[in-house]
Amino acid sequence: MISIAVLAGDPMTGEGAVSCLRRYPGLKVVPQEEHRHADVVLMITPDVTEETVLQLESVTARSANPGLGVVLVTGHIGDAHLLRAVRHGLRGVMWRQDTTYDKVVEAVRAVADGGAALPLTVQGRLVDHIREVQRDVLGPLGLTASGLEAREVDVLRLLAEGLETTEIAQKLNYSERTIKSIVSVMMNRLGLRNRTHAVAFALRSGTL
Secondary structure, three states: OEEEEEEEOOHHHHHHHHHHHOOOOOEEEEOHHHHHHOOEEEEEOOOOOHHHHHHHHHHHHHOOOOOOEEEEEEOOOOHHHHHHHHHOOEEEEEEHHHOOHHHHHHHHHHHHOOOOEOOHHHHHHHHHHHHHHHHHHHHHHOEOOOOOEHHHHHHHHHHHOOOOHHHHHHHHOOOHHHHHHHHHHHHHHHOOOOHHHHHHHHHHOOOO
16 A cells, blocks of 8 residues: 655645545555655646755655655746756656646555656656766766766776786776775775675666
């Protein structure tokens, strides 16, 4: 059973959404004042404004569910608001002008399962943002999106290929002492147990 709370910009829209959602099996609509106990929050608004994002931030901050997901039904959301909303649990976006309650419920179920439901245009905007952060912010600092330095990635890539410290040092034109230092500092910073664990971390994070 998925518990869902509905937050709408006007009472009539909210009441209509609650009435429709109650017809779907597997969904339990909780009162708006009990949204902190919901698995998913459905927000409905014509356009995403600063007030909308502040409300979303308040909702997630007060939630008793650390995995709370938010599905937003709206007509428009700007890039700045989109990025802030994602940081505070937004996992689904539905365009108000061309969605149905069947589609909304499908999105709610996907989000409750830990997935996402984002239009292709929104996915593209998020990917573009990640690329810009890597290029303009992380890259100049020698960092990657995974939190690893570029030279740490180089070392991990060679570790994953089975090379020993001496061989890595030769390939990267570093001393063995430098390679050992890079590995040691990286493992301490990320709380990794050993080199195998470090390689596994890089694979899971998509670095390798």
